[in-house]
Amino acid sequence: MxxxxxxxxxxxxxxxxxxxxxxxxxxxxxxxxxxxxxxxxxxxxxxxxxxxxxxxxxxxxxxxxxxxxxxxxxxxxxxxxxxxxxxxxxxxxxxxxxxxxxxxxxxxxxxxxxxxxxxxxxxxxxxxxxxxxxxxxxxxxxxxxxxxxxxxxxxxxxxxxxxxxxxxxxxxxxxxxxxxxxxxxxxxxxxxxxxxxxxxxxxxxxSKALEAEPIALGKDLTTAAGFQAIAGGCIRHYRLNEGLLLEATDSETLHQCRVALRRLRAALTLFKPILRDPESIALSDRLRTAAALFGDARNIDVLIDRIADPKLLATLTERRKAICAELLSAIGADNFRALMLDLVRWTSVGCWLSEKDTAEKRHQPITAFAGHVLDRYQRRLNRRGRHLARLSDENRHKIRIVGKKLGYAADFFGTLFAGKKARRRRQHFRQAITALQSELGSLNDETTGAELLKHFTPLAVPSKADAALAASSKNQSISRAADAYEMVKDIKRFWR
Structure with missing residues (x-):
């Protein structure tokens, strides 16, 4: 046949x-x-x-x-x-x-x-x-x-x-x-x-928000084909949830839209060695601007989850409605819709696929590229995470960003390392990196929430008891984050 x-x-x-x-x-x-x-x-x-x-x-x-x-x-x-x-x-x-x-x-x-x-x-x-x-x-x-x-x-x-x-x-x-x-x-x-x-x-x-689907990469793929599969999966994740968001702006759907764009931006960073042409750089800038639209709405959702005072909660809810209205207007605009079409066109037939300077890297096996990327971000996390407990909030946030990219890389490339030992190690690795991200995420939410709250209660001064409780909670989160970092640093690599 x-x-x-x-x-x-x-x-x-x-x-x-x-x-x-x-x-x-x-x-x-x-x-x-x-x-x-x-x-x-x-x-x-x-x-x-x-x-x-x-x-x-x-x-x-x-x-x-x-x-x-x-x-x-x-x-x-x-x-x-x-x-x-x-x-x-x-x-x-x-x-x-x-x-x-x-x-x-x-x-x-x-x-x-x-x-x-x-x-x-x-x-x-x-x-x-x-x-x-x-x-x-x-x-x-x-x-x-x-x-x-x-x-x-x-x-x-x-x-x-x-x-x-x-x-x-x-x-x-x-x-x-x-x-x-x-x-x-x-x-x-x-x-x-x-x-x-x-x-x-x-x-x-x-009508239910959808998490990212697994991306199954074959070992026979080139690095370019691997990127196309990953980028396509991220765009799909976003579009599946965007349709729901246009009907109802619930917090989980909004969160999944934001995660999808964040994963796509991470993919562009991870594959930067083959995405050096002007078109790729310009699209990356447009995507960063688009992703930023979701930040304010997500920050206020996190704050709402932490507020018990009815009056303040009502104020925040009204503010959320206004922010979501602005968001829906933005993603409904011609330039945002055009961005999604441009991203699919670019991943499929963009100039990056014919750049001479990156040809060798584009055509190398995806497994070799994945190993280099995972090694690079693991080393970066190990270096930046030293003395985590003594770092500033800003530097801990930088560690969180590196850890997030390492976690996304582990998700994107995980199926390339499919042996029994590799699967077991990957499971342990994901548990460790998730624990680190959870603690660092909570610390970032507390910092961001406190700054946002000042706009709604500028004259409020926490009692000494509340301040002491908040400081104690923060110190505990920092301690847990430091422990999680040590676990990620020392755990056996599933890609080796």
Whole structure:
């Protein structure tokens, strides 16, 4: 059997209420549509979700009189740009035809017996699709404007998205075309396939903030490919939570958005040896400015958690509403949406991928690069953390930043060191670095909270008893942080 066609597409999310604006913009830019389709797709899996856990989707799509069976290998979690092997074949009925040669892949890939008796319908999508075929920058691109719903047992979700599928040419043309449309209508980078949306709808709380997903790096990756996987995972983490934040600014969703951007900034620092070109530096500066938008809101959330006085709590809550309103306005602005698209374009086809000065480092195995990075930040933490208990608040904060980057590096690169001993050491290392970050984080929160509180209670003077209690609590945290530092310094390295 020959290899499957590789589908390459850029996915962009559209707010449902902006659907008519998007359609009008496409008409203005590209004229009458090439085609209209009403697509009803039914997705199938076993009761134990064998296909989904194996990264496979199986659907039967009804398009007029046609019935099309599709198998897709979902692969890694993507951010905007999706490249997936897929097999398509016309069939006669509404249920999967497992006699087709390609259907034999299901049992092989899922490592489970896939038969008609084991399959069930899990969700459906009902999509009105309008298509334009566009020639741009020497490429041929199919633009699909998809508007419809996903339905599973007892639940449904409205969706509207644009898909730019590359039919001929280079990926760079996808981003140029997307930026052109994004300049006239509000678009956001899409990070979930319809299959993933349907799976989330049927199995999880779609309104709950999401932590970062594990990033599985293969040892055969180059350093450049490893960075692309890590950056894509961070962007995906942010976008999954940004959609929730736009609906409700709860503290945990806001925190996860901030963490995602902080992880992405850390990745840019860790991979700085291959990101020295002007475009990378400029994007890093834009990302730093964007991440700073979340700082005030997160600081006031931390302070609110520590306040018991009802009157002060009410004042802080009102201030939080104002800060969150400013934040939502900022992330809804054109330049912020453009930043997310630019980040995906840059990681995929940016100038850093063709810089001669960094070519050798880009092409080296990711495992070698990871070991050097972990060694470098471990040495930096060991050096700066000496005499931690006697350092100033500012210098302890600097140690916290180094420790945070070391912790992120351990998360990013952890799967590269997969032996039994390495896994055990990594678990111990993560426990130690987490304990250090927890104590240093608490100290930083106390310092930041005290400064912020002065703006709301400028004349308040703590009693001697309260001051003594606060000093005692701080000293205990410093002592625990010093102990945690010694543990991190002395623990065996999982990457060696």
């Amino acid at each position: 020959t290899g499957p066609p590789l589908e390459t597409e850029l996915k962009l999310d559209v707010d449902v209420q902006d659907g008519s604006t998007v359609y009008e913009s496409l008409i203005t830019s590209f004229g009458r549509p090439t085609a209209h389709h009403h697509l009803i797709s039914t997705y199938f899996d076993t009761t134990e979700d064998h296909l989904w856990h194996a990264g496979i989707t199986l659907r039967v799509r009804r398009d007029g009189r046609r019935r099309i069976q599709t198998i897709k290998v979902e692969g890694g979690k993507a951010a905007g740009l999706f490249s997936r092997p897929e097999w398509e074949c016309d069939i006669a009925g509404e249920t999967p035809d497992l006699d087709l040669p390609t259907a034999g892949l299901l049992t092989k890939l899922a490592d489970a017996e896939i038969t008609a008796d084991t399959l069930q319908q899990v969700f459906t999508t009902d999509i009105a699709r309008t298509i334009w075929l566009v020639d741009s920058e020497g490429a041929t691109i199919e633009i699909a404007d998809d508007d419809g719903t996903i339905t599973t047992k007892g639940r449904d979700e409205a969706i509207h998205e644009l898909e730019f599928e590359l039919k001929k040419g280079t990926c760079a043309a996808l981003f140029t075309l997307a930026a052109k449309i994004g300049a006239t209508v509000p678009l956001r980078i899409g990070v979930r396939s319809k299959a993933e949306r349907g799976q989330a709808l049927r199995t999880s709380d779609v």
